[in-house]
Amino acid sequence: MLxxxxxRLPSGSIHSIPHSKHLDExxxxxxxxxxxxxxxxxxxxxxxAAELLRCQGRVIMACRDRERxxxxxxxxxxxxxxxxxxxxxxxxxxxxxxxxRIFCEEIMKEESRIxxxxxxxxxxxxxxxxxxxxxxxxxxxxHLGHFLLTNLLLDLLKRSAPSRIxxxxxxxxxxxxxxxxxxxxxxxxxxxxxxxRSKLANLLFTLELSHRLEETGVTVNALxxxxxxxxxxxHVHIPVLVKPLFNLxxxxxxxxxxxxxxxxxxxxxxxxVEGVTSSVGEKDKTRKSVATEQQNMNxxxxxxR
Numbered sequence: 001m002l003x004x005x006x007x008r009l010p011s012g013s014i015h016s017i018p019h020s021k022h023l024d025e026x027x028x029x030x031x032x033x034x035x036x037x038x039x040x041x042x043x044x045x046x047x048x049a050a051e052l053l054r055c056q057g058r059v060i061m062a063c064r065d066r067e068r069x070x071x072x073x074x075x076x077x078x079x080x081x082x083x084x085x086x087x088x089x090x091x092x093x094x095x096x097x098x099x100x101r102i103f104c105e106e107i108m109k110e111e112s113r114i115x116x117x118x119x120x121x122x123x124x125x126x127x128x129x130x131x132x133x134x135x136x137x138x139x140x141x142x143h144l145g146h147f148l149l150t151n152l153l154l155d156l157l158k159r160s161a162p163s164r165i166x167x168x169x170x171x172x173x174x175x176x177x178x179x180x181x182x183x184x185x186x187x188x189x190x191x192x193x194x195x196x197r198s199k200l201a202n203l204l205f206t207l208e209l210s211h212r213l214e215e216t217g218v219t220v221n222a223l224x225x226x227x228x229x230x231x232x233x234x235h236v237h238i239p240v241l242v243k244p245l246f247n248l249x250x251x252x253x254x255x256x257x258x259x260x261x262x263x264x265x266x267x268x269x270x271x272x273v274e275g276v277t278s279s280v281g282e283k284d285k286t287r288k289s290v291a292t293e294q295q296n297m298n299x300x301x302x303x304x305r
Contacts, residue, residue, distance in 0.1 A: 039121025161217025
């Protein structure tokens with residue numbers, strides 16, 4: 001299910017997930033679960049890992065930089081209190097398919113089960129660069145790395161069923177278009193469009209995978225967290241004179257990382273979404289519904305393999 005504007009969430013909207021007594025009770029379901037969170041050293045990923053730890057989950061923090069991950073672990077553990085689960089750091093560079101394969105090989109050898117996979121990591125509006133495998137960097141990190149990661153862990157997720165795959169997407173997917181003849185943006189590059197395309201690819205992969213995993217006990221859900229105060233927008237240029245006003249507005253109107261993480265937590269633990277998969281929660285009249293883009297789903301799987 002893609003949770004966008006309208007959904008089955010208690011508040012009726014993805015953008016306002018209350019930290020209610022009901023959700024607190026659901027959090028008990030995470031006790032002892034093994035959960036992978038990509039990009040868990042900062043932003044929404046860090047806030048997600050902190051909440052999962054508080055719920056006594058075993059959290060595998062899949063991070064690119066060990067030093068930053070270790071710093072995040074210290075900060076999370078200090079805030080978590082005496083009763084907490086376990087944090088495990090595993091190096092993962094989603095811009096490197098070799099790194100993804102090494103990560104998955106280690107997980108398959110060392111872990112007996114994976115209950116929840118949260119594909120959270122992402123980059124936003126980067127200058128044009130390519131990954132070490134030769135792919136446009138936003139498409140490589142936001143889609144291809146997670147595509148390979150998820151597929152390589154599928155056998156373990158199936159053996160761990162009922163299990164959940166959660167994909168952090170963005171409402172900006174609506175502005176993306178899939179051109180399978182120019183996935184590397186070599187004909188032209190617009191960093192905002194490239195991000196939107198990578199988020200659309202996330203969604204198409206979520207829909208295709210949810211169909212593929214029917215009857216396996218593995219559910220696949222996608223979400224958009226809204227506008228959150230993180231360092232994701234570090235590549236976005238803001239004029240010096242405007243920056244103070246922007247910073248003031250962001251503090252007033254943007255969500256905190258903790259608020260932004262609530263939908264990931266909800267999808268990880270709520271019994272309301274147990275067994276729910278493979279549907280779209282928003283009908284957008286401004287563009288063709290992604291639910292009708294079966295040809296794009298199939299095409300994306302072919303070019304991503």
